[in-house]
């Protein structure tokens with residue numbers, strides 16, 4: 284391998300820049316050339332590719348978003364689109380790729396790698412933490428901290444007005460942000476898609492907690508058709524318990540922005556560095572994961588296809604602490 288291409292794809296996540304910096308500098312340190320590919324897979328197709336030197340990644344470790352821009356590219360899902368991408372790779376003399384992104388982006392990487400026999404290393408970059416084989420994804424810790432800060436602020440109003448708040452958080456069908464966000468902010472409950480019975484437990488919470496002893500409550504709701512989202516739940520509760528002063532707050536893209544936490548910067552730096560080690564060791568088509576503070580290689584087939592389980596003790600802890 285002589286030249287590595289790097290791209291970010293799918294939803295941006297804090298720490299992506301730290302990962303770009305780490306991949307670029309580790310590659311150069313290891314004697315490789317690096318090319319930055321702009322706008323994810325779209326930039327591969329439209330040939331928006333620039334040679335990177337160490338200065339291209341100066342002063343970015345603290346920045347949210349991604350300096351490479353990102354996109355969700357429809358064309359790359361077609362064989363014709365991927366052929367164009369491959370032709371550009373060849374022309375640019377890129378012989379390996381590092382793809383930073385979530386589930387959809389790594390699925391694209393897997394198909395592309397198999398079709399054209401190119402070594403690709405994936406880095407888990409998503410606030411959702413929904414990739415199997417890694418304890419944490421790049422951006423998850425920052426998003427969790429943002430959620431905690433937001434809920435702390437909303438709690439002031441919930442308490443002052445004695446209201447029941449439903450706060451919707453992101454996660455694309457995964458409950459990690461909602462569940463851990465609820466524990467970190469001392470919320471009363473988390474409604475997550477992995478445990479659908481939680482919706483029924485909401486009634487119990489309202490009957491036994493809110494009604495009897497608490498004058499305000501905060502429930503975090505993971506966005507998902509399974510949970511019905513915060514709006515749907517609030518409507519249900521308003522109908523069934525008309526006496527309550529119910530409010531909804533949808534945190535939205537607030538959760539994706541901001542300067543990455545130290546945890547995410549270090550995670551991204553280690554993973555970015557490990558991506559180059561993996562390529563130099565002739566690894567291909569694996570995602571870099573971090574398990575128990577050790578770098579691991581997770582085959583794409585495992586990282587994408589498996590549902591990452593929610594830890595039961597977190598659910599129990601939240602329930603216990605919300606009495």
Ligand code: F6P
Nearest residue numbers: 294385409410411453454455539
């Ligand atoms: O995957 C990250 C994420 O923020 C999800 O939590 C959310 O479902 C989705 O992206 C939103 O995507 P967009 O920014 O394209 O609306």
